[in-house]
Amino acid sequence: MSRDGFRAEEIDTSRPHPARIYDYLLGGKDNYDIDREAGDALAAAAPEVRVSVRANRAFLRRAVKYVVGEGVRQILDIGTGLPTSPNVHEAAAEVAPDVRVAYIDNDPIVSAHGNALLGGSGANTVVLADLRDPQSILSDPSVREVIDFGRPVALLLVAVVHFLAEADKPEQIVATLRDALPAGSFLVLSHATGDLAERSEAQAVYRQATASMNLRSRAEVLRFFDGFELVEPGLTQVPFWRPDGTPPEGSHEIGFYGGVART
Structure with missing residues (x-):
């Protein structure tokens, strides 16, 4: 698949990629100079960004444990990003050992590193595909080997x-x-927002990347939950979604909304 610089058959190192920028901001090493430059520019424009991505990752772990605790044993993680331990299957295994995860991303580096991490585990898979073509994800044979759409599934769309x-x-x-x-x-x-601060300079960083950053208001993010029933506490800034400790300093400035909802 290809569109707007996304190519499934090659690694585009001419422009920053969101997954690699995110990896850099989390302190990872699977990124290029161009991604690090973009990450530094993003941090200059939005000083809270490193705290924000860590809080978003912590939200992901808490949400995964919640849905697995509710009985879900299949997870479809679209826009998974580069592996960051504990990854989704590791967080899920803390609650139940039999959870199956299909990881989806459009960056070949994510696919390569994800497959290396999984080591050929039949319970999980990594698929190179694009969220902008959802039918191709739903019909992918590798996804279908792991996910049975006749049983409950947790769909993860975290920071994508x-x-x-x-x-x-x-x-x-x-x-x-x-x-x-x-x-x-x-x-x-979860979804980035400009509700809490003016972030046009941060958005501008992504104009040079393989995907634009499109900040949305809380009301706009809520529309993505149409057809679902939000669980308590609803759509909140990510540090305040069922925190398992004291939220980090600066949490009220974090420009990510997050929520979990059921069908």
Whole structure:
């Protein structure tokens, strides 16, 4: 698949990639100079960004443990990013050892590192695909080997929908994925926002990347949960979604909303 610089058959090192920028901001090593330059520019424009990505990652872990605790044993993680321990299957295994995870990303580096991490485990898979073509994800044979859409699934869209422009019809994409989920499934979604601070300079960093950053208001993010029932505490800034400790300093400035909802 290819569009707007995303190519499944080659690694594009001419422009920053969101997964590699995110990896750099988390302190990872699977990135290039161009990604590090973009990450530094992003931190200069939005000083809270490193705290924000860590809080978003912590939200992911808490949400995964929640849905697995509710009985879900299948996870479809779209826009997974580069492996960061504990990864989704590791967090899930802390609650139940039999959880199966299909990881989806459009960066070949993510695919390569993810497969190396999994070591050929049959319980999990990494698929190179693009959120902007949801039907190809739902019909992918490797996804179908891991995910049985006849049983409840947790769909993870964590820090990825904000890379969809309005022209991509993001609400329609999420609805397509939602309609493939059986009763008892969950949506875990987080999304960057400009509600808390003016972040046009941060958005500008992504204009040079392989995907734009599209900040949305809380009301706009809520629309992605149409057809689902939000669980308490609803859509909140990510540090305040069922925290398992005292939220980190500066949490009220973190520009990510997150929520979990069930079908």
